[in-house]
Amino acid sequence: MQTRLSPTLLATPLGKTADQVIRSCVHCGFCNATCPTYQLLGDELDGPRGRIYQIKQVLEGAPATATLQQHLDRCLTCRACETTCPSGVEYHKLLDIGRERVEQQVPRPLPQRLQRRLIQFMFSETARIRPLLSLGRLVRPLLPRSLKKRIPPRHKLPHFTPGQHERTMLLLDGCVQPAAAPHINALAIRLFDRLGIDLSIPSGSGCCGALHFHLGDTERARQSARRNIDAWWPAIELGAEAIVSTATGCTPMLKEYAQLLADDPDYAQRAARMVDMTRDLSEVVRDENPDALGPVKGRRIAFHSPCSLQHAQQLDGIVEDILTRAGYTLTPVRDKHLCCGSAGTYSILQPKLSKQLARNKIDALQEKQPELIATANIGCLLQLQAGADKEVVHWVELLADLAPE
Template identity: 55%
Template sequence: MQTHFTEEALKQPHIQEADRVLRSCVHCGFCNATCPTYQLLGDERDGPRGRIYLMKQMLENPDDSENVTEQTRLHLDRCLTCRNCETTCPSGVEYHKLLDIGRAEIERRVPRSRADRAQRYALRKALVEPKRFQALLKLGQTFKPLVPGKLKDKLPPSPADAGTRPEYQRHARQMLILEGCVQPGLSPNTNAATARVLDRLGIGLTPVAEAGCCGAIDFHLNAQDDGRARARANIDAWWPHIEAGAEAIVQTASGCGAFVKEYRDILKDDPAYADKAKRVSELAKDLVEVLRDEELTSLEVNEGRRLAFHCPCTLQHAQKLGGAVEGVLVKLGFTLTPVQDAHLCCGSAGTYSITQPELATQLRDNKLNALEAGNPETIVTANIGCQTHLNGAGRTPVRHWIEIVDESLPPSAGNA
């Protein structure tokens, strides 16, 4: 794609990056074929190719107020950032990087309404601090009839006790774990189950209380500086453990994992953190990357339960780990049912299901229809956002896949 940036504009790092991404696009339109919002709405501007043209026009014309409007922002807001288009693209267009630039620019050029700004601020403040989120969650569960409709479905029943975590210090092999911000409240058993399974494999999970939200929520709600600040804080928290020999940084939520692996990119221009961020991104591993490299026979799991696996977009399109969880589950003896259009997003997409509830609900129901077609006992996934969003329909139960593995450990494994 030909671009028309001025020499002065190209002195700015974000315009240089936008120019690079735009020039890699051959505007073939293959991306639209797998774009969830284009499939639902049929509008070129609600597909990757159309959004690329909108962003190109906006970035090339910094003084254009006639064509850069709230309608432009609407089409960018409707993007799920699922990155399905990147998997489809034959030219390797890094669409999500252009989208981050475009969203920051539209935020500057077309200010949001007070109500919209308040909603986004509230989401950022409510979700990123685990203790605050858990307090709000408990309050919402207590007064659920009074909770607005689009939030009510997000409130699960009070979660069951997570059980005990094994003593991590007894193992020579040590990994860190990102506890997450909403997962400890919505599904506290996920990380506890992870610790128990890895304990059977001779791996201890070192807790790092100082590490907090990965920064994705802030970053993708266009508070990008706050997202970078959270990334720096996590790097500072993890760094002493990395220097002490921590083998990896494990994420059990694929959305967090995808973003931590982006630390090297979002902090590449920060001289104080660029090298550390690169190292952290190298050490970041989704849980399945740990398990698939281990000898799993020691777990002594021999299962036959019928499961449908929903592969989150952040796992298959961002981290390129499509098929990895399925491979581990089959190796352990689980039966996986076929899922049509498994590449499509479920509509969760971070806070998307709250900011774009109508589209998110359509995508959720379509995804559940596909997942339930094979009559599974349980649907499993690898991201707390997808898990909560799909469970909100009140249909087939949805859980994290590691919980099912943990439940299948024999009693001698210390399964609590």
């Protein structure tokens, strides 16, 4: 696709990136075939190809509009289009640039601004989420069934005494997960302990920054990145091997820190090193001989591979292989590439589309009558848990008790 970006914009790193992404698009339309919003709405402007064209117009000087902003808001950033694209178009990079540019040109109505600020304030800090969840659990018996299922149950934390190991890895604690499902990280620590790895959570780390970044608040995302790097750096200097997250929605953001802080002379080098160390939980378990974690008498499992795992990180099939080798039977899932509709804050900001996507995904997961559903991201887990008839768990829960003593 040809571009007519101004020389001033082309002289900037963002302009060069936008120009490269737009030029790599060949208009083939394969992306629309796997785009969840295009599948639901049938509107070219709500598909990747249409959004690329709209962003191109704005970057070439056309005025942004509230209608364009809505089309960009409807994108889940699931990146299924990138998996499908034969030309390797890095759509998400252009989307981030376009959203930021449109946000600068089109002031949102006051209710939208307040809603987005409230979401950032409430959900970026575990200490703020816990009281909210406690209140929800307190009134849960009084709520209708549809609302009850949206409040995650309290889980008993595993009690164990970790051993002492020469190998060390760092675990991102996150923001929502430590409040909604703290047992997930606890079980990951237990699993790694039994595999001979000290998986520690340095004090001071927290939200990965994705919440702010995808709501257009790039500076707060940078602040989160700097905070985490500061918290992790002493352990990195002492020889920590890797940085791991049990929430696949966080891992792609961690892998973007080098780009996010590229212009920061105090953090650019450390961010680049940190990105090189960042690994998805599934990558680590795969490389640590998962055959030692079983076998079990096979339960039938439907696995939902989050978009952040199969599309953003291109790690499709790793968790499925680990679970199969551990003895579980995985049921086939129709349209497994499609998003469940969680997508960070999408379920709050686009509830109608999110509910449609969730219903479609749950139907596909339960179609072959599995005993339970497993996933790899806290957002997906909460989204599926709210509508599924089957129990929904994080896949690490299926392995934690299998590792050798």
